[in-house]
Every structure is written in structure tokens, then in C-alpha cells.
Amino acid sequence: MQFWKTTILAALTLAAPATAVAETVLTLHLEEQSAWVRNFNPFNLGSRRASTIDLIYEPLVIFNPMEGGKPYYRLATGLSFSDDLKAVTYTLRDGVKWSDGQPFTAEDVKYSIDLARGNPVIDAYGMADAVESVEVVDPHKVTIRLKTVDSTFPETFSDVPIIPKHVWSAIPDPVATANENPVGTGPMTEIRRFTTQVYEQCRNPNYWDAASLKVDCLKFPQIAGNDQTLAIAQSGELDWFGSFLPDIEKTYVASDPANHHYWQPPAETVSLMFNLKTANEGNREAFNDLAFRKAVSLAMDRDSMVNVAGYGYPTANTHASGLPPRFEVWRSKTDSTQWDAFIGYDIEKAKALLDQAGYKPGADGMRTTPSGKPISFKILVPNGWTDWIDDSQIAIEGLRALGIDAGVETPELEQRTTAMIGGSFDAGLGSTLDGATPFKFYNDTYNSKSGGRVEGGSARYANPDLDAALAAFRSTTDSARQHELMGKVQDIVSADLPVIPLFNNPTWYQYSTKRFTGWATPDNPFAVPENHDGVHTRILHLLALRPVQ
Amino acid sequence: MRVPYRRLLIYAIAFAVAIVMNFLLPRLMPGSPVEAMIAQFGKRATPAMIEAIKIRFGQGDATLLEQFWDYLKGLATLDLGISTKYYPQTVLEVLGRSIGWTLLLVTTSIVFSFALGSLLGTVAAWRRGSRFDGVMSPLAVVLLALPPVVIAVCALFLFAVSLRWLPLGYAWDPALDPELSFAFLGSVAWHAILPVATLSLFLVGNFQATMRNSMISVIGEDYVTMARAKGLGESAVMFSYAARNAVLPNLTNLALALGSVFGGSVVTEIVFNYPGLGLTLFQAAISRDYPVIQGQLLIMTLATLLANLAVDIVYLWLDPRLRDQPA
Numbered sequence: 001m002q003f004w005k006t007t008i009l010a011a012l013t014l015a016a017p018a019t020a021v022a023e024t025v026l027t028l029h030l031e032e033q034s035a036w037v038r039n040f041n042p043f044n045l046g047s048r049r050a051s052t053i054d055l056i057y058e059p060l061v062i063f064n065p066m067e068g069g070k071p072y073y074r075l076a077t078g079l080s081f082s083d084d085l086k087a088v089t090y091t092l093r094d095g096v097k098w099s100d101g102q103p104f105t106a107e108d109v110k111y112s113i114d115l116a117r118g119n120p121v122i123d124a125y126g127m128a129d130a131v132e133s134v135e136v137v138d139p140h141k142v143t144i145r146l147k148t149v150d151s152t153f154p155e156t157f158s159d160v161p162i163i164p165k166h167v168w169s170a171i172p173d174p175v176a177t178a179n180e181n182p183v184g185t186g187p188m189t190e191i192r193r194f195t196t197q198v199y200e201q202c203r204n205p206n207y208w209d210a211a212s213l214k215v216d217c218l219k220f221p222q223i224a225g226n227d228q229t230l231a232i233a234q235s236g237e238l239d240w241f242g243s244f245l246p247d248i249e250k251t252y253v254a255s256d257p258a259n260h261h262y263w264q265p266p267a268e269t270v271s272l273m274f275n276l277k278t279a280n281e282g283n284r285e286a287f288n289d290l291a292f293r294k295a296v297s298l299a300m301d302r303d304s305m306v307n308v309a310g311y312g313y314p315t316a317n318t319h320a321s322g323l324p325p326r327f328e329v330w331r332s333k334t335d336s337t338q339w340d341a342f343i344g345y346d347i348e349k350a351k352a353l354l355d356q357a358g359y360k361p362g363a364d365g366m367r368t369t370p371s372g373k374p375i376s377f378k379i380l381v382p383n384g385w386t387d388w389i390d391d392s393q394i395a396i397e398g399l400r401a402l403g404i405d406a407g408v409e410t411p412e413l414e415q416r417t418t419a420m421i422g423g424s425f426d427a428g429l430g431s432t433l434d435g436a437t438p439f440k441f442y443n444d445t446y447n448s449k450s451g452g453r454v455e456g457g458s459a460r461y462a463n464p465d466l467d468a469a470l471a472a473f474r475s476t477t478d479s480a481r482q483h484e485l486m487g488k489v490q491d492i493v494s495a496d497l498p499v500i501p502l503f504n505n506p507t508w509y510q511y512s513t514k515r516f517t518g519w520a521t522p523d524n525p526f527a528v529p530e531n532h533d534g535v536h537t538r539i540l541h542l543l544a545l546r547p548v549q
Numbered sequence: 550m551r552v553p554y555r556r557l558l559i560y561a562i563a564f565a566v567a568i569v570m571n572f573l574l575p576r577l578m579p580g581s582p583v584e585a586m587i588a589q590f591g592k593r594a595t596p597a598m599i600e601a602i603k604i605r606f607g608q609g610d611a612t613l614l615e616q617f618w619d620y621l622k623g624l625a626t627l628d629l630g631i632s633t634k635y636y637p638q639t640v641l642e643v644l645g646r647s648i649g650w651t652l653l654l655v656t657t658s659i660v661f662s663f664a665l666g667s668l669l670g671t672v673a674a675w676r677r678g679s680r681f682d683g684v685m686s687p688l689a690v691v692l693l694a695l696p697p698v699v700i701a702v703c704a705l706f707l708f709a710v711s712l713r714w715l716p717l718g719y720a721w722d723p724a725l726d727p728e729l730s731f732a733f734l735g736s737v738a739w740h741a742i743l744p745v746a747t748l749s750l751f752l753v754g755n756f757q758a759t760m761r762n763s764m765i766s767v768i769g770e771d772y773v774t775m776a777r778a779k780g781l782g783e784s785a786v787m788f789s790y791a792a793r794n795a796v797l798p799n800l801t802n803l804a805l806a807l808g809s810v811f812g813g814s815v816v817t818e819i820v821f822n823y824p825g826l827g828l829t830l831f832q833a834a835i836s837r838d839y840p841v842i843q844g845q846l847l848i849m850t851l852a853t854l855l856a857n858l859a860v861d862i863v864y865l866w867l868d869p870r871l872r873d874q875p876a
Contacts, residue, residue: 034828035646037635045598046586046836047636121605126597175605176637196646196824198723221723224832228822231710231717268592382588414580414837417588421599433592453596534593 024547025200026516027219029232029241030531034224035196041179042161043122050533051201051220052161055542056184059158060090060109062536063436066525068329071154072540074209075104075162075185081477085149086132092140097206098164099182099189106142110134111165113144121175125159149475151482155436158536187213187542197222212543215516233260239516242508242530244387246311252510259514263522263529264506266315266325269441270388270431271499272300272379272395273459277451278426282373287426289369290497291357294342297500298350299398302343306503309390313506318343320494322445322501326528327438332487332494339494343501347401354402366405377426378409382416388429391502420458423451431505432456433534437482442489443470446498461498508532518544556861560854567850572620575842576613578834582606582633585837606633620843629847630840634833640844643829648848650720651825653737654744655814659803662749666756667799671792673757674764675783686761692754697813701747701820708743715743718822744821748813752806759802763795770794797868804860807853 030050040052060076063069071079078091096104113134116127130153132145146153167183168174182189189204202217203210221237223229229243234255245252245262253260274287286292302316315325320339323331358370368374379395381388392408399406406427411419419425432444432455444450448467450457466489473485509529511519520529520541527537527544583606587599623630629640669689673682708715721727721736767773768791776790815827822828826845833841865871 034832035824037638039635039638044636045602046589046634047638121601124598124601125595129597178637193726195723195727197719197721222719222822222824224819224822224828227705227820228718231705234710235713235717412580413591414584414588417591418580418584421587431592453599454594455592 023216024214024515025217025219026215026542026545027221027237027239028531029223029229029238029243030220030533032224032226032229033222036194036199036220036222037178037196038180038191038194038199039178040182040191041175041177042163043124043174044178045124049199049220051188051218052182053159053533054186054536054539055188055201055218056182056186057161057163058184058186058539059160059536060092060162061154061158062539063155063158064526064537064540065326065434065436065528066537068327069155069436074539079154081151085151085475085477087143087145088153089137089141089143092142093208094140096185096208098166099184099204099206100164100167101206102164102166102183104164104185105139106136107139108165109142109162110136111169112160112162115163115168115174116160119174125156127160130156151474151477152435152437152439155440159534187215187539188218192217209543214546215542233510236260236512236514238510238512239514240511240531242510242532244313244508245510248311248313248510256512256514259512260510261513261519261521262510263520264313264509265522265525265529266504267507267528268431268434269317269322269324269501269504270314270391270429271322271445271501272296272427273420273430273499274377274427275423275425275458275460276498277423277460278377280377280426282369282375283377283426285369285371285373286359286375289357291353292359293497293500295350295353295357295402296399296404297342297497298344298346298353299395299402299404300500300502301345301394301398302503303345304394305391309387309394310503310506311387314503315506316503317501319501320497321490322441322493322499323438323490324434324441324504326434330438330483330486332490334487334491336491336494339497342497345398347398350402359403361403364405365403367403374405376405378407380409380411380416380419380425380428382413383410384413392429395502417455420455421452423458423460425458428458429502430455430458430499438486438489439470439473442486442493446470446489446493459499461496463492463496463498466492513548515548516545517548518546520544556858560858564851564854567854568621568624568847571843571846571850572617574846575837575839576616578837580837582837582839585835586633589836624847629844632833632838632841634836634838634841640840643841644826644844644848647824647826647829650823651814651818651827653741654748654817654823654825655810657741657745658748658752658814659807659810661745662752663756663799663803665749666753667760667792667796669753670757670760670762670799671764671787671795674761674768674795675787675791677765685757689754689757689761692750693758694754695751697747697751698816698820700750701744701817704743704747705820716740720824740823744817744823747821748810748817751813752810755806756799756802759799760792760795763798764791767791767795797864800860800864800867804857807856811849811853 039047039049040056041048042052042057058074060074061079062072062074064072075093075096076090077093079088081088092106098104113127113131116123117131130146132147135143137143164183171177187204187207188201190202192202193200198221200217200219207213226243230245230251232238233252236256248262276287278284306314306316318340319336320343354367359367362368362374379392381392389410396406396408420428420430432441434441444454444456446461446466447470448462451460469485469488473482476482507530520527527540528535529541531538583603586602587594632638632640632643635643669685673685676682709717719740721733721740725733725736727733773786773790776786815830818825818827819831830845
């Protein structure tokens with residue numbers, strides 16, 4: 001009798017959790033689409049779902065910008081550079097499996113890189129330009145030989161999707177497939193339900209870090225615009241999203257003050273960029289004059305831009321170096337007071353500067369260059385970006401007070417981006433996404449090679465000393481030396497003021513504590529809290545979430 | 550009944566012009582799919598990424614004439630191309646999943662508003678000068694003047710957000726799977742209420758006004774007086790004699806209104822997140838998805854032309870006086 005009692009009790013105890021535990025579902029909003037299309041191909045840059053990278057295809061290492069670029073090892077357990085810094089070796093984690101049960105090995109890493117090298121259409125991160133060869137040392141060790149010394153390679157490499165060789169070698173054209181049933185190493189790989197209005201992405205049955213993952217499924221309702229986001233968010237359905245919500249205290253927080261929260265820490269720097277190589281002679285002469293740029297910087301009412309145009313969400317940037325606040329640990333040790341004096345709002349001081357530099361008013365009352373040529377330009381901002389349009393209006397008010405003939409132009413996003421990258425513009429607002437360290441911001445914005453290649457480099461600034469400092473940063477892995485070089489970069493930029501830093505965009509992050517806790521907050525800033533495609537720390541954020549009991 | 554050859558010829562010419570316009574319009578817009586994709590990535594675009602996009606989607610080499618010839622060949626085989634925004638889905642797949650919803654929305658709105666508008670116009674004209682007429686007719690003109698976008702946004706805010714009586718959007722409850730069940734169809738109907746009501750509202754005003762005007766002119770005709778003299782009941786005279794003849798100009802009005810219905814449906818779908826052709830066109834235009842824009846313009850043009858043709862034929866059938874005249 002006792003034996004049976006114990007057996008039945010044991011059986012019940014073992015069976016009960018399987019039926020009694022409810023599933024934890026996290027509802028997110030990552031991207032705006034008019035209908036969900038089942039595409040999880042990491043190489044379809046424009047048409048893949050935003051939940052493909054990181055959640056299905058996990059990187060080897062993630063670098064956390066919130067902690068000075070600290071590495072978090074995911075599929076790899078270690079990385080080391082060779083002595084000449086031209087090869088980097090990754091040690092892979094034991095026991096990692098793809099979601100179909102196959103083991104993850106160095107062959108998969110080699111395959112991922114070689115596929116990109118051989119196919120320019122999928123090589124979105126420059127593997128063909130950077131990598132000389134890939135060697136599989138053993139099933140858990142892979143060495144990547146680089147063409148040139150580049151200590152920032154691991155950061156670039158963390159964007160490359162690591163795909164399973166046994167699946168993709170059978171696909172003739174890697175771009176032409178929608179990859180509807182993806183096989184990955186990430187936390188959420190199973191597409192349980194997919195309709196045009198909602199899809200559910202669930203737990204990887206073979207996830208190596210399953211112990212840390214307390215969320216079973218992710219639910220993505222289809223949302224086509226900000227108005228719907230607001231309507232759905234107010235109803236309490238969304239757990240994690242990141243959208244521009246006007247007057248967020250009233251529109252979002254007020255609908256459930258106990259649970260609806262947001263945190264919008266400053267992110268990338270937005271600057272007023274003058275095209276230093278513009279075809280217009282008068283403009284070019286003025287733009288390339290440091291006195292002119294300093295005067296313009298003093299005409300920018302940054303506080304109004306932040307509080308009036310931006311609803312108080314952005315943060316004014318008060319340093320000539322434009323260093324984003326999240327990289328405070330990288331700030332130059334040099335005293336920058338003399339340069340930062342020109343980052344403020346002082347119309348009289350600006351007028352005096354221009355008078356001193358010889359910018360006399362012309363026949364129409366507007367200032368001309370010292371050699372007498374007219375200055376007239378339009379600031380380019382994308383159509384529909386109302387906050388940036390308002391910022392430009394505020395900038396123009398300041399410029400006109402100085403007597404500079406400036407206006408605003410609002411072409412569609414494509415034209416504006418093409419014009420800025422292509423160089424057919426005079427002035428515009430622009431920004432660069434941050435990497436794990438300030439290197440990406442300074443390289444994209446101030447390196448002479450960036451002009452014409454990325455939006456951040458639209459100003460087309462060229463300074464051999466700066467280029468040399470950036471190159472030196474890349475040639476060393478010594479943290480102290482890197483900090484020293486980054487300081488030098490900031491000093492050069494502060495003194496020369498090639499672009500005019502205005503403010504830092506907010507990180508778009510809103511969340512609800514109704515069903516989950518463990519969120520990143522100002523008291524606990526363990527990750528960049530955004531959930532959008534391109535923010536790798538969202539894996540760390542997801543793993544930190546716990547269902548509310 | 551004579552086949553309206555001349556009418557068909559006119560429609561054929563209209564269709565040919567539409568094909569050329571549908572080809573030219575997207576290309577006249579500044580920008581290209583490549584630029585749109587690069588801009589979509591914005592700050593995240595690396596130089597290598599930009600190169601990759603240009604190689605895959607750059608179509609700058611072919612001349613305009615060559616592109617047009619490819620386009621015509623594609624039309625003949627019903628191959629509308631591959632979408633750039635939803636790559637690698639074909640245009641037919643992209644449009645196929647949305648066309649049903651727009652048809653549902655547009656057809657229901659047209660039928661509902663035509664029936665309701667005509668009925669209200671008939672009664673208003675019959676009781677001309679009464680209190681009903683005094684309230685209904687000005688109200689119809691007000692509705693006629695209200696832009697669909699204003700009605701849509703107000704309705705969304707009032708009924709869906711504030712009062713929470715009706716759903717916020719979607720074509721059906723996302724928790725359900727599409728299948729032929731009572732629950733699913735009921736959900737579809739429930740979610741269609743606000744979009745259809747919004748779209749119908751301004752149409753009702755239109756049809757009511759036209760119906761009332763033509764009714765008033767018909768009421769003065771001899772055969773109506775004769776019908777009354779025969780001793781027929783009020784409603785019999787009103788519907789079988791007067792309304793039946795007065796509805797003809799309203800049909801022409803319907804044909805003219807079709808274009809604005811499609812336009813109105815775009816706005817309604819955007820506001821209510823309804824997955825129809827309107828929303829698809831909106832997103833395709835933003836991303837310069839030429840194949841989808843072309844395909845959609847073509848379908849919408851074809852639909853409008855066919856509907857006009859249908860109305861013409863119905864007109865011929867309804868009005869015997871037109872049958873023997875040259876078409």
C-alpha cells in the first residue's frame with residue numbers, strides 16, 4: 001500500500017508541473033509593417049523580420065556600450081588577438097546546438113564568413129574587404145586572418161549573422177529564400193504561429209542558455225504606424241516597445257501609472273553638418289572658416305530644440321567634441337572649457353565673432369564672406385520628421401538673428417539621405433549610430449574616408465592628424481592606449497569644430513511592469529534598453545526578464 | 550440588346566493609357582527603391598551594406614524603353630514582377646493577400662451607402678418640406694463635405710480608444726486563425742463595422758442628395774400623377790414608379806464616386822490598420838517599391854474601369870429607352 005501511495009504521489013508531482021505551469025508570453029513591438037510577411041532570412045536586409053538577428057541568430061560576442069564596450073560571451077567563450085594583431089581567434093562554447101539538434105561548430109563560423117566573402121550581395125559588413133582567410137583550428141576554435149590590423153574587427157563581426165552550414169549549403173541562392181522555418185542558436189527560434197496580423201516566436205528547444213531564459217514566447221502584433229502603437233500601448237497590451245510618443249506622461253503613463261514606464265536616456269549625437277566641399281563658393285568659404293562655425297554654434301538655441309521641438313526627450317549636447325553621454329568613461333582628460341565655450345546660445349557673442357572675422361552685410365542686409373561672396377543655404381531635413389523640422393526652424397531663427405540667410409528644405413527621406421551621402425547639399429541635420437565604443441561615431445563622422453560613404457560623414461571633413469589617431473586606435477588592443485587616443489581624437493574635433501553638435505537623440509524605450517520585471521532602468525542600466533534590430537544587448541535584456549508572480 | 554462596341558473601344562483605349570501612366574508615374578517620383586532601402590537603414594547602413602543593396606536592386610542599366618518592354622511582356626504573362634520591399638515575394642502574392650479585404654470594405658460600403666442614401670433621398674423627396682426633409686437634407690450635405698480622414702480619426706478615437714466599444718484595428722481578432730468558422734467570420738464582421746461605417750458616411754450624403762434631386766424632378770412627371778390617379782398606395786407609387794426612374798442618375802453618380810471610394814479606402818485602411826490594398830500602396834509608395842506600385846495602380850485602374858463598364862451595362866438594362874440608340 002505504502003509503495004503504491006508513494007508511486008502515485010511521485011507520479012502526480014512529476015506530472016503536475018507539465019500541465020499546471022502557464023506559458024509566459026512577452027508582447028513586443030519592434031517594427032512598423034502593414035502586414036507580417038514570413039521572412040526570417042538574415043540576408044534580406046529590407047524584408048526580414050526584426051526578430052531575426054540576435055533572437056534567432058545569436059552572435060559569438062556582444063559588446064555592451066553601457067559598460068564601456070564590455071564583452072559578453074554568447075556562442076564564444078573567449079577571443080584573443082595574435083601578437084601582430086592581424087589574426088583573431090575565437091574559442092567557441094561547448095555543447096551549443098542548433099535548434100534542429102545539430103551541434104554548432106567552428107565549421108559554421110567559417111561557412112558564415114566565407115559565404116559573405118564570396119557573395120557581395122549578402123556581404124553587408126565588409127567581410128570581403130576585411131578578412132584574408134578563415135581557419136578551423138579545431139571544432140571549437142576558429143582563427144580569422146585579417147588583411148589589415150584592426151582592433152575594432154570583433155565589434156564589426158558581432159553584426160555578421162552566424163548561420164548553420166548544414167542548412168545553408170543546400171540553398172542555391174541565399175538571398176532568394178524567405179527562410180520561413182529558421183534554424184538558429186538564439187533564444188527564440190520556433191515560429192509557432194504566423195498570420196498577417198500577429199506572429200509568435202517561441203523558445204529554442206536546444207538553447208544553450210535555457211536556464212537564464214524565463215520567457216517562453218514572444219508575441220508580435222502587427223502595427224503600421226505610431227497612432228496604432230499609442231492606441232495599443234494605452235490598452236496595456238504591449239510589454240516592451242520603443243516609439244516616439246508625444247507627451248508621453250499624458251498619453252502613455254497616465255493610462256496605467258503603476259505599470260506604464262519609460263526611460264529615454266541620451267543616445268547618438270545629432271549635429272548640424274555643413275558640406276565642407278559644397279559647390280557654392282560663398283557657402284564653401286564660410287563653412288570652412290572656423291570663426292563662422294563657432295558663430296553658428298553660438299546661434300543654436302539647444303534648450304528650445306530639446307524642450308520645445310523634442311518634447312523634452314532629447315538631451316542638449318554641451319561639448320564641442322560631441323561625445324555621446326553614454327560614453328562618459330571615454331571623455332578626454334584635457335580641459336575642454338575653451339572649446340565648449342562656443343557650445344551655447346549667445347547671439348551677441350556670435351555677432352561679435354562674425355564682425356571680427358570680416359563678415360560684413362551685403363546689399364540685401366545679409367552677411368557676406370570676407371571676400372564679398374553671398375552666403376545662402378538651406379538646411380536639409382527629412383519630410384515628416386516633425387521634431388527635426390522644428391529643430392531646423394529654431395536653428396534658422398538663430399541664424400537669421402545673426403544676419404545669415406538660411407532656410408529649411410524638407411525632401412523625402414530617400415532624397416535627403418541620397419543628397420547628403422552624395423554631397424549635393426549645403427547643410428543638413430545628421431547623426432551616426434553609436435557602436436560599443438565612441439570609435440564608430442568619430443570614425444563615421446570625422447574620418448576623411450567616410451565622406452560619400454555613410455550619412456554620418458556628410459560634412460566631408462579631412463584632417464590627416466585625426467585620421468592617424470583613428471588608425472592608431474585600430475592598431476592597438478591596449479585599453480589605456482585606446483583611451484588616450486580617443487582623448488586625442490576628441491581634442492582635435494573640439495578645437496576644429498567641423499560639425500556642430502546640437503543634442504543627443506533619446507533611446508526609444510517604453511515598458512510595462514504588469515506582467516514582467518527585471519527591466520533596465522536608470523538605477524539598473526545594464527543594457528541599451530532598446531529592442532530594435534541592430535541593438536544586440538536586447539538579448540541580455542530579454543534574459544533578465546522574469547514573469548511577475 | 551446591342552453590344553456597346555463603341556463603349557468597349559473607349560474603355561480599351563482608357564486601359565491602354567492607364568498602362569502607360571502606371572509605368573511612368575512611379576518612375577517620375579524622385580528617388581528609387583535602392584535609395585529607399587538605404588534610407589530605411591539610415592544610420593545603420595554601413596558602406597558594405599549600401600554596396601550590397603545597390604548590386605541586388607540597382608536597375609539603372611536598362612533604358613526606359615527596355616524597362617517598358619519588360620513591363621508589357623510581364624503583363625501579358627500576368628507576371629507583375631518581384632517586390633523590392635517584401636523581397637523575395639512576388640507582387641501577386643503581396644497584392645493577393647490584401648485585395649480580398651479591400652474588396653470586402655469597398656463593396657460593403659458601396660452597397661450599404663447606395664441603398665441607404667437612395668432610400669433616405671426617396672423619403673426626403675417624397676416628404677419634401679417636412680421635418681424629416683428639413684433635418685435629413687442639410688445633414689446629408691454636411692456629411693458629403695466631411696473628409697473621410699476626419700471621420701475615420703474621430704471615429705477611431707471616440708469608439709475604439711475612449712469608449713472601447715469597437716476594436717482598434719485589424720481585419721479580425723489576431724488571436725483567431727483564419728478558417729471558415731462562425732467565430733472567425735463573426736470577428737471579421739465585427740472588425741469591419743468601423744471601417745465600413747467611416748467609408749460609407751460621406752457616400753451616404755452624396756447618394757442622398759442626388760437621389761432627392763432626381764426624385765423631385767421625377768415626381769412632377771405625368772406617369773406619377775397617373776399612378777396616383779389609378780389609386781395605387783403611397784409606397785407603391787413612391788418606389789415602383791418614382792424611385793425606379795429616379796435611381797438612374799444616381800447610378801451614374803455611383804460610377805463617378807467609385808474613384809473616390811478607392812481613395813477613401815486608402816485613408817480608412819491606414820487609420821484602422823486594415824490590411825487592404827490601400828495600406829499596401831501607402832507602404833509601397835514610401836519605399837519606392839516600383840513593381841508593387843505599378844501592379845496596384847493597374848489593378849485599381851482595371852477595377853474602376855470594369856465597374857464603370859458594369860454600371861454602363863446595368864444602365865442599358867434598366868433604361869429601355871437607351872437600348873435601341875447607338876451606344
